[in-house]
Amino acid sequence: MTGKDLIAGIGKIDESLIQEAETQIPKRHWGKWIGLAACLAVLAVSVATQPLFKEHSDITMKENGGNTNTVPPVLSSDAVGESLPVEGSSPSKDSNTGSEPVAEQPGAPVNELKTPPKVGETNGIALSVVDRVTLSYDEMLEYFSVTLPVPELLPGFRPADDTEYCIYKRSNGEVYGDLNTFTFFTADKTQTVGVTLAKNNRLFAEIEPDFLASDHLSFTRINGRDYAVFHYRDEQGEDCYHLQFRKDGVDYYIGSTNLPLSSFLKLAAALAPEQGNAPQSHSCTLEGTVDLVDPNAGWVGFQPSDGQEEYLIIRLTDPEKAAQYSIGCSISVTFRGEPATIGNLWEQQITELRILSK
Amino acid sequence: MEDEELVRLFLGREQTAVEETEKKYGARLYRFAYGMLKDRRDAEECVNDTWLKAWYTIPPHHPRCLSAYLLKLCRFTVFDLLDRQNARKRKTTLVELTEEMEQCLSSGDAEKEIDVQELGDSLTVFLKKMSPESRLVFVRRYWFADSVAEIAQRYHISESKVKILLFRTRNKLRDYLKKEGFCL
Numbered sequence: 001m002t003g004k005d006l007i008a009g010i011g012k013i014d015e016s017l018i019q020e021a022e023t024q025i026p027k028r029h030w031g032k033w034i035g036l037a038a039c040l041a042v043l044a045v046s047v048a049t050q051p052l053f054k055e056h057s058d059i060t061m062k063e064n065g066g067n068t069n070t071v072p073p074v075l076s077s078d079a080v081g082e083s084l085p086v087e088g089s090s091p092s093k094d095s096n097t098g099s100e101p102v103a104e105q106p107g108a109p110v111n112e113l114k115t116p117p118k119v120g121e122t123n124g125i126a127l128s129v130v131d132r133v134t135l136s137y138d139e140m141l142e143y144f145s146v147t148l149p150v151p152e153l154l155p156g157f158r159p160a161d162d163t164e165y166c167i168y169k170r171s172n173g174e175v176y177g178d179l180n181t182f183t184f185f186t187a188d189k190t191q192t193v194g195v196t197l198a199k200n201n202r203l204f205a206e207i208e209p210d211f212l213a214s215d216h217l218s219f220t221r222i223n224g225r226d227y228a229v230f231h232y233r234d235e236q237g238e239d240c241y242h243l244q245f246r247k248d249g250v251d252y253y254i255g256s257t258n259l260p261l262s263s264f265l266k267l268a269a270a271l272a273p274e275q276g277n278a279p280q281s282h283s284c285t286l287e288g289t290v291d292l293v294d295p296n297a298g299w300v301g302f303q304p305s306d307g308q309e310e311y312l313i314i315r316l317t318d319p320e321k322a323a324q325y326s327i328g329c330s331i332s333v334t335f336r337g338e339p340a341t342i343g344n345l346w347e348q349q350i351t352e353l354r355i356l357s358k
Numbered sequence: 359m360e361d362e363e364l365v366r367l368f369l370g371r372e373q374t375a376v377e378e379t380e381k382k383y384g385a386r387l388y389r390f391a392y393g394m395l396k397d398r399r400d401a402e403e404c405v406n407d408t409w410l411k412a413w414y415t416i417p418p419h420h421p422r423c424l425s426a427y428l429l430k431l432c433r434f435t436v437f438d439l440l441d442r443q444n445a446r447k448r449k450t451t452l453v454e455l456t457e458e459m460e461q462c463l464s465s466g467d468a469e470k471e472i473d474v475q476e477l478g479d480s481l482t483v484f485l486k487k488m489s490p491e492s493r494l495v496f497v498r499r500y501w502f503a504d505s506v507a508e509i510a511q512r513y514h515i516s517e518s519k520v521k522i523l524l525f526r527t528r529n530k531l532r533d534y535l536k537k538e539g540f541c542l
Contacts, residue, residue, distance in 0.1 A: 001540060003460035005472045010459075010500045011433055012478020015426035017485055021497035022429065176489045200489070291525055294518050301522065313518070 109220040110241070110261065113232035117242055131168040131176075140165035140180055144197050144250050146271075150184045153267055154259075157184040157193060176200055193267065196253040217348040219337040220265065222272050226337035228349070229265070244342050246310070247273045251342055283351055285334040286312070295323040302331060312339065314353065315346045330356040361424040368416035376409045383425060387432045394436050394503045404439060408432040433501070455500060458524070462532040477540065484534045488527060495523045 137159060141147060150157050160183040168177030179198040185191070219226035230242040234257070241264045244253045252271060256264045292301030298319030303311050314333060316322055325331065334352040335345050359378050367375035387408055392401035411431045421427035485493045491513075498504040498512065499520075506524075510517040 001463060001472050001477075001535075003456035003458070003463065005474065005477065006459040006462060007437070007455055007500065008474045009472070009477030009481050010497075011430070011437070012475050012481070013485060013497070013501065014482040015421070015423050015430065017482065017493070017497055018426040018429055018501060019423050021494050021502065022425065174487075176491075292518065292521055294521070297516070297518055299518050301518070311522070 109218055110229045110231040111218050113230050116232050116234050116240065117230065131170060132166050133169050135165045135167065137163070137165060137182075140167075140182075143167065143178065144199065145248070146197065146250065148182055148195055149270055150182075150193055150195070150267065153270055154184070154193065154263055156186045157191070158187075159184050191259050192255075192257040193259060194253075194255045195271070196251075196255075198251045199249055217337065217340055217346060219349075220268075222265065222269050223274050225273065227268070227272065228337060228340035229268070231261075243268050245272055245338060246342050247271070283334050283336055285332060285352075287330065287332045287356065288312075290325050290329050290331055291327055293322050293325050293327055295319055298322050300325045300331075302333075311343060313344050314350070315344050317347045325355065326358065329358050332356055365416065365421060365424055368412065369420065376413055379412065379424075379428070380409060383428055386425070387428060390429060390502065391432055391436050393508075395439070400439060404432060404435040407435045411435065455503060458528070459500065462528050462535065472540070480535070480538050480540070481531075484531060488530070492523050492527045495520055496527045499524055 135143065151159070163181075163183060165180050167175050167180075169175050178200045179196065181194055181196040184193040184195075217228050220229045221227075227243055227245060232240055232242070234240050238257055240255060240257055241259065241261060242253070242255045243264075244251070246252070254264075254268060254271065256267070286304040286306065288302035288304040290300055290302045292299060292313070294300075296319060298316035298321065300314040300316065300322050301311065302314070332352070332354045333345060333350060335350045337349055340346045340349055359382060364375065364379050364382065367378060384405065387405045388401055391404040392398065395401050395404065408428060408431045411434075412428060415431070419427075485496065488496070494513065495509055498509045499506070504512070506517050506520045509515075509520045513520075
């Protein structure tokens with residue numbers, strides 16, 4: 001068989017597929033995106049007023065400078081389940097620190113974003129209303145096989161009661177769309193937590209490439225792993241935190257608005273993978289073959305050859321650097337922490353990137 | 359005019375069949391042909407050939423979906439023309455698509471004759487198993503010969519995502535064809 005045979009064979013596919021591709025208008029699920037935006041719109045500024053570093057055995061932090069601290073304890077394990085102070089004021093209103101949010105102070109283990117994360121307009125394709133299956137809150141959690149103990153961890157928060165959860169199923173029962181956002185509010189709705197989960201809809205919640213003024217990422221130690229936590233102000237000027245990771249095949253996008261950093265990290269610790277035992281400041285090296293080079297975006301994609309890791313895209317700050325790589329070349333990449341955004345290794349976390357063979 | 363009525367005109371050998379069909383689908387077919395050929399005259403020639411082929415094939419064929427059937431006829435015509443053309447520029451589209459599809463192949467017997475219809479049927483089964491997103495992107499690329507940039511624009515996704523989707527679908531297709539016993 002030749003490539004030409006395949007092109008000819010494609011010419012013989014069923015006409016229904018041709019019609020579908022010609023007429024299908026991508027549907028954008030604004031409801032979902034709004035939910036995710038709300039989640040990302042997070043923020044919590046009142047961190048300034050919080051005793052940021054309390055004791056906690058599982059959460060450690062690393063300073064911006066890269067030096068590892070055995071963290072000033074973030075939360076007391078005793079505090080789990082206790083009522084946390086609910087702060088309605090933003091850092092800028094905080095009299096203790098003037099207008100400086102704690103996260104902007106030296107040593108804060110978060111990455112400052114100049115602009116809110118931009119939610120990629122992806123995964124809006126071809127979800128058919130006919131295939132929509134509405135689920136209850138509990139059914140939706142059961143579908144993902146997760147629990148979201150937000151009310152237990154953050155007393156005063158409760159799930160939004162007007163949210164409709166759904167998945168999209170084909171006639172053969174296969175699920176092809178399942179992105180859902182679980183939003184939790186305080187009674188006065190001044191504080192928000194959003195947890196977006198997806199198994200089939202891989203998201204591209206983009207962090208602007210210039211997300212760091214410095215040339216490295218800061219990591220926060222959660223459950224024995226290093227995660228990049230992002231801090232920013234949303235369009236309303238409120239402080240937000242954002243973290244994303246993949247666990248058991250489910251993508252998690254966690255965001256908060258007007259929540260203390262300590263509370264956000266407490267929630268993150270409850271949801272993030274638990275088995276991490278990597279030493280602090282550890283590095284991971286992966287080898288693989290490049291199959292995607294985009295010198296316009298500065299992307300180099302590769303599938304790690306150990307078969308354990310999922311597909312990764314290296315995000316280079318200087319797009320032209322991507323031109324050094326070619327499809328088919330073998331590379332070795334050493335990086336710190338978890339992928340800063342799902343499926344992406346950012347140059348700021350890469351300590352070594354080598355071409356092994358052209 | 360509704361498609362069913364147009365098909366009835368063809369089946370009844372009515373002289374207005376082509377004229378009415380051209381009114382409804384002429385612009386769409388022209389855009390499709392021009393997208394691949396990048397030449398106004400060639401595109402017009404292919405569209406005219408498509409009307410003729412429709413006239414001679416309906417009947418006996420009775421298309422379920424007229425627009426898809428016409429596109430299919432037009433695609434065959436365009437690819438035939440591309441095959442005949444020697445101008446490098448004009449052949450670029452076909453060469454590019456063929457090279458991409460060759461990534462689905464290993465070093466099997468390239469000379470072995472393939473039943474194209476059987477291959478098409480298998481591809482149909484394969485594509486119906488894919489997610490709508492992957493399927494639409496794949497069909498737009500390899501059936502309609504859209505560029506990656508055009509697909510990205512059409513579905514509001516990044517070009518890189520289009521490339522990733524295509525890459526993964528090609529890998530899955532290679533495994534599927536092997537499993538189905540096609541000699542790759």
